Amino acid sequence: MHCCSHIILLFGQAICTVGDNCYRAVTFLKEGMLVWILFLLCQVGAPALAQDLCQRDAPNGYKVRISLKTALGEDAYEWNQSEMFFFQATMAFAMRRHFQMETYNVDNIILCVQTSRVSFWFVVTSPDNTTMLIPKADVEKAVRMSRHRINNAFLLSDRTLEFLGIYPTLAATVNPDTPPWLIVFGVVIGAVCAGIIALLVSSLLQKRRKEKGMTEDGQDEEDMQVKGVENGINLDGTYNRGFTDDDRFTKL
Amino acid sequence: MGKDATRAEWDNPMQFVLACVSYAVGLGNVWRFPYLCQMHGGGGFLIPYLLMLVLLGVPLFYMELAIGQKMRLGSIGAWRAINPYLGGVGLASVVTSMYLCLYYNVINAWSFWYLFHSFQSVLPWAECPVNSNLTGPVEECERATPTQYFFYRETLDISGSIEENGGIHMGQALCLLLAWMIVYLFIVKGVKSTGKVVYFTATFPYLVLIIYLIRGVTLHGAINGVKYMFTPKMEQLANPTTWINAATQIFFSLGLGFGSLIAFASYNQYNNNFEKQAIVVSTVNSSTSIFASIVTFSIYGFKATFNYESCLERVRLLLLNTFDLAEDTISLENVNHWIAELNRTHTEQFASLGGRLETCDLEAELDTAVEGTGLAFIVYSEAIKNMPVSQLWSVLYFIMLLLLGMGSMLGNVIAVITPLSDLKFISRYMSTKTLNGLVCLFCLLLGLGFTTRSGNYWFTMFNDYGATFSLLFIVLIEVITVCYIYGIKRFEKDVEDMLGHRLNCYWKIMLAGVSPILLIALFIFYIVNYIQGGTPTYQAWNKELGKSVVTEYPPYAQAFIGLLLASSVCCIPLTALYTYCKKRNLASGKRERTVSTVSL
Numbered sequence: 001m002h003c004c005s006h007i008i009l010l011f012g013q014a015i016c017t018v019g020d021n022c023y024r025a026v027t028f029l030k031e032g033m034l035v036w037i038l039f040l041l042c043q044v045g046a047p048a049l050a051q052d053l054c055q056r057d058a059p060n061g062y063k064v065r066i067s068l069k070t071a072l073g074e075d076a077y078e079w080n081q082s083e084m085f086f087f088q089a090t091m092a093f094a095m096r097r098h099f100q101m102e103t104y105n106v107d108n109i110i111l112c113v114q115t116s117r118v119s120f121w122f123v124v125t126s127p128d129n130t131t132m133l134i135p136k137a138d139v140e141k142a143v144r145m146s147r148h149r150i151n152n153a154f155l156l157s158d159r160t161l162e163f164l165g166i167y168p169t170l171a172a173t174v175n176p177d178t179p180p181w182l183i184v185f186g187v188v189i190g191a192v193c194a195g196i197i198a199l200l201v202s203s204l205l206q207k208r209r210k211e212k213g214m215t216e217d218g219q220d221e222e223d224m225q226v227k228g229v230e231n232g233i234n235l236d237g238t239y240n241r242g243f244t245d246d247d248r249f250t251k252l
Numbered sequence: 253m254g255k256d257a258t259r260a261e262w263d264n265p266m267q268f269v270l271a272c273v274s275y276a277v278g279l280g281n282v283w284r285f286p287y288l289c290q291m292h293g294g295g296g297f298l299i300p301y302l303l304m305l306v307l308l309g310v311p312l313f314y315m316e317l318a319i320g321q322k323m324r325l326g327s328i329g330a331w332r333a334i335n336p337y338l339g340g341v342g343l344a345s346v347v348t349s350m351y352l353c354l355y356y357n358v359i360n361a362w363s364f365w366y367l368f369h370s371f372q373s374v375l376p377w378a379e380c381p382v383n384s385n386l387t388g389p390v391e392e393c394e395r396a397t398p399t400q401y402f403f404y405r406e407t408l409d410i411s412g413s414i415e416e417n418g419g420i421h422m423g424q425a426l427c428l429l430l431a432w433m434i435v436y437l438f439i440v441k442g443v444k445s446t447g448k449v450v451y452f453t454a455t456f457p458y459l460v461l462i463i464y465l466i467r468g469v470t471l472h473g474a475i476n477g478v479k480y481m482f483t484p485k486m487e488q489l490a491n492p493t494t495w496i497n498a499a500t501q502i503f504f505s506l507g508l509g510f511g512s513l514i515a516f517a518s519y520n521q522y523n524n525n526f527e528k529q530a531i532v533v534s535t536v537n538s539s540t541s542i543f544a545s546i547v548t549f550s551i552y553g554f555k556a557t558f559n560y561e562s563c564l565e566r567v568r569l570l571l572l573n574t575f576d577l578a579e580d581t582i583s584l585e586n587v588n589h590w591i592a593e594l595n596r597t598h599t600e601q602f603a604s605l606g607g608r609l610e611t612c613d614l615e616a617e618l619d620t621a622v623e624g625t626g627l628a629f630i631v632y633s634e635a636i637k638n639m640p641v642s643q644l645w646s647v648l649y650f651i652m653l654l655l656l657g658m659g660s661m662l663g664n665v666i667a668v669i670t671p672l673s674d675l676k677f678i679s680r681y682m683s684t685k686t687l688n689g690l691v692c693l694f695c696l697l698l699g700l701g702f703t704t705r706s707g708n709y710w711f712t713m714f715n716d717y718g719a720t721f722s723l724l725f726i727v728l729i730e731v732i733t734v735c736y737i738y739g740i741k742r743f744e745k746d747v748e749d750m751l752g753h754r755l756n757c758y759w760k761i762m763l764a765g766v767s768p769i770l771l772i773a774l775f776i777f778y779i780v781n782y783i784q785g786g787t788p789t790y791q792a793w794n795k796e797l798g799k800s801v802v803t804e805y806p807p808y809a810q811a812f813i814g815l816l817l818a819s820s821v822c823c824i825p826l827t828a829l830y831t832y833c834k835k836r837n838l839a840s841g842k843r844e845r846t847v848s849t850v851s852l
Contacts, residue, residue, distance in 0.1 A: 069579040115576035170382045170389075181368035185426060188368075192433045199440055200685065 053133055054112040054123045060133040061123040062143075063164040068118060071160035079118045083154075084111060087122075090153050095124060095134070098142035102127050140166050259324060260443040261519050267447040269529050271516050274454035275663030276537040278656050279359065279628070280505050286481075286545035286552075287623030288497050293488030294481050300489065300498035302538070308770050309502040310534045311762035312727060315734055316508060317526040320517025322746050326671030327511030330518070331730075334738050336835075340827025341733065342671060344726050345511035347820040349667040351718040352510065353695050355711050356664060357435065358702045360657040361427035362629060363650050365407055368427075370646035377402035378637040395798025399634040407629075410793045411705040414713075414809055418705025425703045432696040435661055439669070442684050443519045446662055453659040458540075460652035461547060467645065468550035473561075477553020478546060480618045496777055499770060500720075505537060509723040509730065512663035515670035523750055548627075555635040556617035563612035567591070570608060574601065587612075624715075628653060665691065712790055713805075717813045721778055722820040728771045729824060735764045788813060 054061060064087075068076040077083070088109040095104040104127055114120040124134040143150070143166050151161055158168040262268045289297045323330035327346060332339035369376050377399045380389030388394070393401035404410045409421050438449045468474055488494050507513065517526065564584050571582055571590060575598065582590050591609075595602045622631050636645050669691055673679055678687060702711050734743055740763070744755045788810060791800035805813070 065573065067579060116578040117572060117576040118579075119573075119576055167387065170386050180372055181365070181423075184368045184371050185364075185430065188364075189426075189430050189433065192430065192437055196433065196437050196440065199437070199445070203441065203685070 053125065053131070054110040054121060056113045056121060058121060058123055060136050060139070061121045062136070062139065062166065063119060063121050065117065065119040065162040065164060066154070066156065067160040067162075068156075071156050084114075084120075086153070087111070090150050091122065091124065094142045094146040094150060095139075098138070098145050144169065259519070261521065262443060262447050265520075265524055265529070267450060268516060268520055268524070269533060270450040270454040271446065271662070272513065272529070272533045273536055274450045274659030275512055275516070276506050276533060277454070277457065277540045278505075278507075278660035279653065280501075281537070281541040282544045282548065282653070282656065283625075283627045284623055285501060285505070285541040286548040287627065288501055289481060289545050290549075292491070292494040292497060293485035294483050296484035296486050296489055297494065297498065298542070300495045301502065304495075304499045304502045304770075305534060305538055307762060307766050308499055309506050309508075309538075310531060311759060311767050312503075312508050312731065313506050313513065313534050314527065314530040314759060315731065315763055316513040317517045317530055318743070318747055318750070319734070320514035321520045321522070321524060321526055321750060323514075324518050324522075326518060326674045327514045327667065328671035329674045330514055331733075335733060337828045337831050338729065338733050338737070338824070339831065340824035341726060341729050342511065343827055344722065344820045344823040345509060345514075346668055346671050347823060348719050348722050348726065349510045349512070349664050350695075351714060351816065351820070353661070353664045353668060354699050355702060355714040355718065356657070357431045357661055357695070357699060358424075358428060358707070358711055359625065360431040360654060360661065361424055361703070362407060362625070363653045363657060364427040364430055365423060366629065366633065367647060367650035367654065370643055370650065372643070375633075375637050375642055375646060376406070377633050378642070392795055392798055395796075397634065399630050399637070400798070402633075403629050404793045408708050409705050410708055412795060413792045413803055414706050414709040414790065415806055416706055420700060420703050421705070421707075424707075425700055428699055428703055429696065431658075431661075432692050432699075434658065435665055436688060436692045438658070438662055439665055439688050440685055442688075446666065449662070450659070453655050453662070457652050457655045457659075460648050460655075461540075461543060463648065464547050464645075464652075465543070465550070467639070468547050468554070471550065471554040471639070473557025474550035474553045476557055476614065477549040477551070477618065480553065481545065481549040496774065499774055502538075503727070503774075504720075504723070505541065506534060507660070507663060509727040510664065510667050510719075511671065512667035515666045516663070518670065523752070525751060527751060551632065551635045552618065555631065555638070556614060556620075558635075558638050559617050560612055560614045563610055567610060567612060570605065574605060665695075709790055709792070713809065713813060714816070717788075718816050721782070721817055724771065724775050724778060725821050726824075728768065728775055731763065731768050731771060735768070740764050 066079065068079060085106065088106045088111065091109045092104040092106055095108070096102070104124070108125045108127055108130075109122055110125065111120050111122045124139050126132045126134055143163055147158070147166075147168060151157055154161055262271075292300075319330050319334070323333050325333065326342070328339060328342035331342035380393035380398045380401060382388070383390045390401070392405060396404070407424070409418070411418050437445075439446055469478070520526065561584065564587050568582050568584065568587050571577070571587070571594065572579060575594060632649065633646070636642050636649060639645050665688075669684075669688060672691070673684060673687055682690075701707060734740075740760060743763075744760075748754050787804045789802050789804050792803040793799075794801045
């Protein structure tokens with residue numbers, strides 16, 4: 001009821017400046033009545049004024065939707081007037097954070113059209129002039145800036161505390177310098193290369209060992225021939241040694 | 253004789269059986285059989301399937317093993333030995349196997365890509381990436397689903413149609429290189445290295461399948477899928493397509509006609525008891541199909557239930573938000589009751605909801621039957637991302653896919669290499685390692701074509717036309733050759749020589765009578781279907797709509813399809829003609845030479 005006290009003070013000041021010497025007693029009574037009438041008007045008028053500013057589908061207002069049971073399940077707290085006050089305070093904080101010069105208060109956040117879904121509308125009035133609404137775009141900027149803080153205040157997330165019309169900025173996908181799949185690929189292909197090289201080298205070594213073994217066995221071949229084993233088949237009879245090195249003896 | 257003494261052999265018969273199992277049990281068991289089961293009446297499909305196994309699958313499997321073990325040569329040499337005019341059958345098998353080698357390893361490359369991408373805190377196909385100004389998800393991803401977006405955009409970077417070529421996708425090319433290097437590692441020492449590898453590739457997938465079965469049936473909603481699958485719809489048995497699909501599935505699942513079985517059997521001991529092994533491998537293959545489909549359907553059921561419940565949740569939120577009711581008034585169970593209630597009480601407001609109100613139907617979710625790469629990489633990964641500890645399940649699943657694919661790949665590559673290494677002019681100049689390396693390098697370079705932006709469309713073309721029709725023709729000629737040209741009597745004698753006992757009537761009747769008739773029927777059906785189908789079409793991914801649209805192949809692609817079909821089939825008559833001409837030249841040459849010596 002900040003506005004009412006302001007109005008009464010101003011009016012009072014206006015009355016007193018008219019004149020100090022004029023009909024003090026009568027004016028005092030009149031003042032009293034006027035103050036009382038003004039007070040009544042304020043009580044009725046202020047919310048009526050606020051009601052005009054905040055309504056369903058207000059041009060400068062946002063609808064908020066809260067899903068407590070989805071977010072917290074068994075640990076969900078009850079949404080009551082205290083929580084509404086907390087919301088006003090959080091929004092005032094968000095506005096202050098964005099517009100650093102101006103001092104927003106809880107009274108500047110007006111809530112209305114509350115439903116059992118838990119959804120409601122809110123508008124933000126300017127701290128200097130309570131009849132003036134802050135434009136939608138500025139409210140959006142303020143909410144975006146402090147979205148994380150607002151969410152955490154209520155133990156909710158972007159999905160369970162929705163400001164209809166303000167889309168959350170999605171976290172940018174982290175692109176590491178080396179994609180992780182390339183690392184795994186490198187490991188596997190390295191292992192396969194090592195395997196292939198190992199197999200090829202081992203078979204090469206085996207072949208060389210066999211060849212070395214063959215040249216040592218090569219001298220046995222002649223003996224085998226001598227013993228009458230030719231082409232793996234045992235020939236009957238003994239081989240006549242006289243005919244092996246024919247060329248050595250015949251020197252012509 | 254000398255050749256036999258130096259020919260490599262399996263260390264023990266177990267290696268041979270495991271190699272056959274590893275080859276036969278492949279990706280088709282996981283992604284084709286469950287689809288067929290769903291399309292053709294669930295449990296009822298098992299009747300035509302098992303019948304075709306007995307009538308068609310086992311006898312033909314037996315025949316191929318017998319040929320390989322007897323001739324002790326790869327497919328080209330074996331068929332040339334059976335009948336010199338029909339050596340083209342072996343050549344056709346090699347050509348078809350070559351086509352299969354080219355495109356099959358691309359699937360392994362995709363499995364590697366998905367496997368490597370599973371090592372992240374959030375699976376990349378679980379959510380849409382954010383667009384450049386951070387306001388929302390990327391549009392293409394929003395119109396489609398995140399799993400589809402990841403497959404079509406990030407894995408394949410697919411273009412709009414087969415005509416639009418693009419550059420090579422580097423990640424895919426690297427994965428393909430890795431896949432071919434692993435194949436080379438497995439076959440570098442020939443049968444010696446392959447024999448050790450198959451212990452792992454044949455048995456580990458079963459371990460993963462069992463783990464997945466336990467995980468699958470304990471998932472929420474899995475029972476819906478399994479019930480849906482096993483409820484038989486007997487009226488499907490009256491549909492001839494059911495029987496045709498059962499025969500085709502048995503045929504392709506066992507890998508007949510590629511020459512792999514002949515190649516594997518050629519490394520056997522002469523007296524190996526392949527009869528028992530043939531029955532064992534065929535039975536194992538079919539049982540694996542049924543087992544894998546239980547796993548697949550429990551995952552289907554989980555996915556369908558998840559989608560159904562998400563749909564209900566969205567409808568519930570919509571109702572709560574529109575009518576501003578308290579959160580606990582509507583629960584998932586009474587959503588439908590509330591829809592009726594609100595329609596009655598707030599008719600105007602309800603009408604304003606309009607199209608935003610979805611109808612949630614569990615049956616419709618279960619009815620979405622998918623097969624092939626769509627099932628393996630889109631549907632399955634969608635189900636996996638919703639499981640708890642999804643990274644672990646993702647890694648396990650793609651390792652299983654890799655093992656199944658690699659096992660089949662071994663058979664495919666050996667089917668190409670064995671006949672080549674039997675050819676004298678190659679074995680004289682090159683060692684086995686060099687030949688293996690060259691074949692792998694050749695297939696890798698050609699396979700890079702499938703990693704371009706339009707590569708997936710060429711892949712589908714090869715998958716649909718490269719090996720289907722030609723195989724039927726090859727196996728038909730094989731059966732007719734063995735039973736009527738070579739003669740069932742000679743075949744019987746050969747088998748008796750190897751096994752020690754005669755062919756019993758079952759084999760004789762099936763091989764000489766039932767199987768050829770069934771094959772001819774299948775063959776005629778394929779031709780009729782192809783002609784009736786009109787212009788061949790394919791599914792092109794439309795970026796704007798976020799889904800696949802049916803598009804016709806351009807003329808040059810249709811010509812290429814014709815080339816694919818003709819190139820393997822024509823080998824048979826062309827080789828027969830070539831052999832005939834060579835024999836005539838040889839005969840006339842001999843006559844000329846005898847004349848000249850006499851004149852001297």
